[in-house]
Amino acid sequence: MxxxxxxxxxxxxxxxxxxxxxxxxxxxxxxxxxxxxxxxxxxxxxxxxxxxxxxxxxxxxxxxxxxxxxxxxxxxxIARTYQNINLFSNLSVLENVKIGRHIQSRSGLAAAIFRTPAQRREEAAIQDKCMELLTFMGLESKADLPAKNLSYGEQRRLEIARAMASExxxxxxxxxxxxxxxxxxxxxxxxxxxxxxxxxxxxxxxxxxxxxxxxxxxxxxxxxxxxxxxxxxxxxxxxxxxxxxxxxxxxxx
Amino acid sequence: MQQTRKKTILKAAVCLVLLAAALIGLRNQQYLLTLLNFVCMYMISVSGLDILFGYSGQISLGHAAFYASGAYTSALLTTKLGVPVWLAIPAACLVSLALGIIVALPASKLIHHFLALLTISVGQLVYILISRASFTNAMTGIRSIPNIPLFGYELKSKYFFLIFMILMVALFLIIKQCIIHSRVGRAFQAIRENPVAAGGIGINVQKYKIMAFAISAVYTGFAGAMYAHFVGFISPETFTSAQSVMFMTMLLFGGMGSFSGPLIGAAIVTFLNETLQVLGSYRMMVYGAFILAVLLFLPHGISGLIDIVKQSLFKNRGKEDRHADA
Structure with a gap:
């Protein structure tokens, strides 16, 4: 391929x-x-x-x-991880993975401002999918911590979770x-x-x-x-x- | 979730009651009402700058350009072409949006000090345009800009203008929160945190930088239009680089990348400016010392300080609970 x-x-x-x-x-x-x-x-x-x-x-x-x-x-x-960790370090672990869903979601600016039903459904789906991924990578208990507070090994796993989020x-x-x-x-x-x-x-x-x-x-x-x-x-x-x-x-x- | 929602509703209700009480008390305080109207305009303008700098990490030291584009568009349309105010204000937002996109096209390719320099020069270009061009009456400025009509009444009294402005602040803040907590807002923050990783995960970095500039310009442009209609007179002196620096100061002072930061910053810096008038020519020195102290000791501004205090309070409460259990 x-x-x-x-x-x-x-x-x-x-x-x-x-x-x-x-x-x-x-x-x-x-x-x-x-x-x-x-x-x-x-x-x-x-x-x-x-x-x-x-x-x-x-x-x-x-x-x-x-x-x-x-x-x-x-x-x-194609998704990737980085040798010298490239996380969104001030954002939460969950937000990092959510950003990974970017290309798998569609809602634009107008949908965000008007909170359309489609946008809310999409957000709920993003939340579920990302928690599922964090569980898969064994990070579900750290979801709300800033990414920079994770240990080195956890940060590497979070990078994989973020990459996986883009399917x-x-x-x-x-x-x-x-x-x-x-x-x-x-x-x-x-x-x-x-x-x-x-x-x-x-x-x-x-x-x-x-x-x-x-x-x-x-x-x-x-x-x-x-x-x-x-x-x-x-x-x-x-x-x-x-x-x-x-x-x-x-x-x- | 239910409980936190109940708590927020309760908090909002308390704030509304306090706000209403304050408004009733302020009814005849003309000087304070004027200041509060300005505070509201700055809150909207600085919230816009926060979307760009606080959330997307793109600095702008030329936001007076968008303040000017909003003010001049609305003023010129209403005074020279007789356009109704309610059409002129959206037009002011659109012109600011367009200017934001035009600036962002080259700006989205620059970072750090290069971006700072570009935005400074945009501020200067717009200032020179409005202070030289004949259609803006050059340094004379534009007079007798009409007030905002609302349900057949004009918002002539500062009191009603303030109520209108508070509603506008609420509207723009709600929109800001909606944007920040969405796919678009996450893309902004991803770019601020790490542009390389943002691109690597599929975010079109340039597109979202342009979007952040455009949104920010609309916020500041709207505030500019409000300024024009509130004061009724505009001239280039309001739109100098000092105005851009003041927006940035308010943002840094209040704390960027937060809900309350721009609000606190706009309020405190406005009142600080006024109260320091008594110091005469030493005013700028004291003002500068304040800013320096905040930048050095409170990197997250006043809102960051409030968070720290809150956290330590909660920690103590947690300890007490544990003692109670034992």
């Missing part, structure tokens, strides 16, 4: 993502791994429209999405386990599987190898912007080029 074809972006002289091509099929959990600075987050920023491609193409559901504004890409069915077909998770303790990581693994079982395709960037190897169907490995492997978790673990990228190869390697 998501196809990158020779996707490339250059910042000045640096090629952060260099002719990367792969296809994510519907229902997959697709992992992207690589050492620091390999271009994983840049790749996410390309898919979600934060950066524009220098060359190549990105197609989603058979439509070209590279060059679209981020909000257009969100409307087309995406493809969910991009950028290091969801960062800063989580081991119990939280086990719960997260379960959550990612549950999200996939709801029919949502997942593209996952993660440094925690145990988690990646456990949940993904396919993994691509980036190093200095180039794709050096695309395989199942087992095979990627034994790929000599991947091992040398992580541990450093010899001088004559």
């Amino acid at each position: 998501l196809t990158l074809d020779q996707a490339t972006i250059q910042f000045g002289g640096l090629t952060a993502v260099d002719h990367v091509s792969f296809t994510v099929e519907k229902g997959q959990i697709f992992g992207v791994i690589g050492p620091n600075g390999a271009g994983k987050t840049t790749l996410f920023n390309l898919v979600s429209g934060v950066h524009k491609l220098t060359s190549g193409s990105i197609r989603f559901l058979d439509k070209e999405i590279s060059g679209l504004e981020p909000y257009r890409i969100a409307e087309s069915g 995406p077909q493809l969910l991009l998770l950028d290091e969801p386990a960062a800063g989580m303790n081991s119990t939280e990581k086990v719960e997260l693994t379960e959550m990612i599987r549950n999200i996939r079982n709801m029919g949502i395709t997942i593209l996952l960037v993660e440094h925690d190898m145990k988690l990646v190897m456990k949940v993904t169907d396919l993994i691509t490995v980036l190093n200095f912007g180039k794709m050096i492997a695309l395989d199942t978790p087992q095979k990627v673990q034994n790929n000599p080029e991947v091992i040398s990228a992580y541990l450093g190869g010899g001088i004559d390697a």
Whole structure:
């Protein structure tokens, strides 16, 4: 459903993502791994429209999405979380998720001012759906707290809840386990599987190898912007080029 | 839910009774009535600025431009073209709306100090236009602007104008609350909190910034039209950058992004301005010190202070309850 074809972006002289091509099929959990600075987050920023491609193409559901504004890409069915948490920190946990319902609701300014029956119904539906999502992410008791008062792990889960609220077909998770303790990581693994079982395709960037190897169907490995492997978790673990990228190869390697 | 609703209704009833009593007591206090009319206009204007700055995070240091567009549109239409007042006021709102959109088209692409500079220059442009153009009578201003007719009576007395203004404040505040607690209001706050995340979740950031500017302009434009019809005379001196700064001061003083902030700010700053007149030329110094103190020690303004006091009161009450249980 998501196809990158020779996707490339250059910042000045640096090629952060260099002719990367792969296809994510519907229902997959697709992992992207690589050492620091390999271009994983840049790749996410390309898919979600934060950066524009220098060359190549990105197609989603058979439509070209590279060059679209981020909000257009969100409307087309791609939601994401952020490595460096990007919550609406002064708003309540519930309001954060409600904002995630933006593209799934329609009421405009006039409907809001006149409190039309349709607008009230929509608001009630938003409230129910968001509480349901918070329960799914185990945050229902924190609904009225400001998002900034949550712990790091809770904030990461709230980011997922907000992204889920937009009912995406493809969910991009950028290091969801960062800063989580081991119990939280086990719960997260379960959550990612549950999200996939709801029919949502997942593209996952993660440094925690145990988690990646456990949940993904396919993994691509980036190093200095180039794709050096695309395989199942087992095979990627034994790929000599991947091992040398992580541990450093010899001088004559 | 039921209980909180009952409580709000009770609170509203108490406020209404107090308001009615105050109104009866004020019947013949001409000076106070004039001031209170101004307070009401500022409440509407500053609430508009709050939608833009407090809720959407877009600064404007040129809101006098919208105050002017409202005042001049209504004044010119009624005095030069003989348009009925009740048509001129909506027209003033529409012209302000249009001006808001025009300003927002470039403004929606700017942030922080760039946006501040752009809005300052818009304020200056409008000021220069009205103080030079012949159709606005330049510095002479516009005289004998008609009063507002209501059910066949003119609101000539300041007393009835004030009652009308209080109703208008209530109307504009209700609309503000409806907007804030809706999908549109949430989009505004999302943009204030984190524009990148707002775009990433599907909010058309530019569109909603323009909407916030337009709504804000209508609020301030309406207040401007009220000013013109209340005073009956307008001239460019009212619409200088000092007016824009005063709107911003009221908002910061009262507390932005809140229901009561603009109301408290408009009331306190208006009365502060008046009472400090006795200090003569030291007035601005004392005024400045007040503002500085609020900005430094009360980042959420007076309404924030009230919240803090309320919270600590509730905390104490909670402790007492627990003691009672034990």
